[in-house]
Amino acid sequence: MLENSLGHPPVLDARGLYRSFGSTTALNGIDLQIALGQSLAIMGPSGSGKSTLLHALAGIELPDAGSIMLNLPGRAPVDIQGLKDKARTKLRREYFGFVFQSGLLIPELTAEENVAMALMINGVPRNAAIASAGSALAELGLTGMEQRRIGQLSGGQQQRVAIARAQVTGAMVVFADEPTGALDSTTGFEVLDTLLRCTVGAGKSLVMVTHDPNVAARCDRIVQLQDGQLTSDSLHPSNAAKDGAQQ
């Protein structure tokens, strides 16, 4: 069952992923298909390979073996593994968004400039990028914060800037690594609500690493990793009928 309810093939189709660091096998034969419009939580103990898997799926660090196909609506399938570094970087900038626990926003820039940067590196002129960034920030309740530097924002506000940046390009796949990990639980759930609304709520896919079962429970699907292998793969009961992307 590889298609979502609209008949679209899996937006990411990973087969036989292996990745070693010296004598450590971080990914040990992962097959994973992710549907367009699906939210997927990747869970597992520390060191089980979650971040390595996320980085492989996002084309940040290639696996040693295996293939990852990207199938976007209206576009020819792309073999991420087969792209040269420059083409992979371009692909990431155009089609993927990233919301990590911290560190991806540029502290010297304002909130608005951080969001606009995602467009400008894709060739959008500065004035148009700034205008789009302002709209994206406003949609996330950050009106009035546009000119603040990142250090002048709360943790929750910073994560909403990161979400605005991840969605302003229209990226159809958003990767999140512990996006609420540094936040108190109330703020974390507000950020999670916003992240889900901006991704699956808009027909995009969300691939999220989390240690928090309460965060994972908000996703359509949860996979568990152990020693670089998938040990369980379950659809959320209320979403089981939504699509058939699970293996």
Ligand SMILES: Nc1ncnc2c1ncn2[C@@H]1O[C@H](COP(=O)(O)OP(=O)(O)OP(=O)(O)O)[C@@H](O)[C@H]1O
């Ligand atoms: N750059 C690297 N060099 C050497 N070993 C690495 C590297 N990156 C990851 N590893 C090892 O690969 C294994 C998987 O790491 P990974 O970061 O994917 O785990 P994780 O499940 O995300 O862990 P955590 O929950 O602690 O963040 C670990 O044993 C880790 O030490």
